[in-house]
Amino acid sequence: MNRRTVASRRGRNPFDPFRVREPTPDRTLRLPPRSPVDDRLLIARVQAGDASAERALYDAHVDRVYRLVYRIAGDPDQAQDYTQETFIRAFSGLADFRGEAALATWICSIAVSVALNGLRRGKRLRAREVALDEAATAAAAVRVAEPDLRDRLARAIDDLPEGYRVVFLMHDVEGYTHEEIGRTLGVQPGTSKAQLSRARAKLRRTLADFARG
Amino acid sequence: MILDDDEPLGPELREAARAYHEPGPVPREDLWTRIQMRRESERRAVAPGRRSIGRPVRVLAWSAGIAAVLAIGVGIGRMSNRGPAVRGVTAPVASALAPAAPAGGSPREDAAYRLAAAEHLGQAEAFLTLFRASVREGRQEALASATARQLLATNRLLLDSPAGSDTRLRFLLQDLELVLAQIAQLAPERRGEDLKLITDGMEQDGMLVRLRAAVPAGTGMTFRQGAL
Numbered sequence: 001m002n003r004r005t006v007a008s009r010r011g012r013n014p015f016d017p018f019r020v021r022e023p024t025p026d027r028t029l030r031l032p033p034r035s036p037v038d039d040r041l042l043i044a045r046v047q048a049g050d051a052s053a054e055r056a057l058y059d060a061h062v063d064r065v066y067r068l069v070y071r072i073a074g075d076p077d078q079a080q081d082y083t084q085e086t087f088i089r090a091f092s093g094l095a096d097f098r099g100e101a102a103l104a105t106w107i108c109s110i111a112v113s114v115a116l117n118g119l120r121r122g123k124r125l126r127a128r129e130v131a132l133d134e135a136a137t138a139a140a141a142v143r144v145a146e147p148d149l150r151d152r153l154a155r156a157i158d159d160l161p162e163g164y165r166v167v168f169l170m171h172d173v174e175g176y177t178h179e180e181i182g183r184t185l186g187v188q189p190g191t192s193k194a195q196l197s198r199a200r201a202k203l204r205r206t207l208a209d210f211a212r213g
Numbered sequence: 214m215i216l217d218d219d220e221p222l223g224p225e226l227r228e229a230a231r232a233y234h235e236p237g238p239v240p241r242e243d244l245w246t247r248i249q250m251r252r253e254s255e256r257r258a259v260a261p262g263r264r265s266i267g268r269p270v271r272v273l274a275w276s277a278g279i280a281a282v283l284a285i286g287v288g289i290g291r292m293s294n295r296g297p298a299v300r301g302v303t304a305p306v307a308s309a310l311a312p313a314a315p316a317g318g319s320p321r322e323d324a325a326y327r328l329a330a331a332e333h334l335g336q337a338e339a340f341l342t343l344f345r346a347s348v349r350e351g352r353q354e355a356l357a358s359a360t361a362r363q364l365l366a367t368n369r370l371l372l373d374s375p376a377g378s379d380t381r382l383r384f385l386l387q388d389l390e391l392v393l394a395q396i397a398q399l400a401p402e403r404r405g406e407d408l409k410l411i412t413d414g415m416e417q418d419g420m421l422v423r424l425r426a427a428v429p430a431g432t433g434m435t436f437r438q439g440a441l
Contacts, residue, residue, distance in 0.1 A: 063239050070236035079236065080244060087248045153229045172222060173230050200222060
């Protein structure tokens, strides 16, 4: 392969180790920079029964919660169920919120927990149906043309271990920092970094033939 | 190809990753309404001396969980009890509730299955009665879909159990599965039309009448009170 070919392929190869590093994507959805004082005031108002404060708390966090649980679940009905459950738990558990983390982080940690538990329950129920569908799916797979990158990547992300998948989605897709992920998931930022690295490595391995193509 | 662990994904992959489970617009108002209804339902359930649909539905949710555990227990018992019966082991409670052992499993297994089925059908009957009343009064019961899903899970376990050889019970469970699946999949935006279709279908099938006929009088509630 001559130098020119390498250069032209390098431009479109997502696995190229020599490519120019681009800024981390989409940081607009990061946890909002609310001060602890704002949070405390809002919580006090909610606890005092102020309906407008409840709505304000909901408005401030619903987009992020919904996006996060949707990314994890991939289904609008489940995302709505999990978002609803998250806010129900958040409102009823506000008295237990000790302010060690930002309110947004605390709510996101509830959302992740609700979504993952919901998915685990769903998986257990669906497990028996998978066996029945397997033959049909396998037959269909033979007929399907080579899937495009999005489909391949989506399947690869689905196959990631749960912890890797959540960290990957939060960091590389939703733009959370490792510190935010660590606080949300209750792990050290270093653990989040390690899981992200492993997730990326696994995705690269899974999509290696695409990289060569 | 070995890459630096911290190397971010390339632009093409990042773009593809952003399309993974990409959320549409957030249904803010719908969600807020659901949250408010659920909280109101819970508040009413806690408030003493007030009639509320919230508490029965909550109790049903718990009961559905307990029934699921029961049904799983039946399944496990069926799987692990292939050998001859252990001497001296009897099932006094279960056998008292089994009017006639259907063909297929041992009397003990059939009795356990019947107990689990009776409990489940009792809960389904109570749930559908509340659901129908709720629809008639024009209330939007936020927990209906969730409770239906839990009952559906138990229903499927019972349908799948090798101990369930009673054809009439099987037909009833299959029809019940259809109704529960419809409620479980209620779409918020089409709730009005769907609710009418579901309740009309229930009337046509005589679902509540069949459920009441299938549940031995007092069986479900007695057990539920004991369990809870």
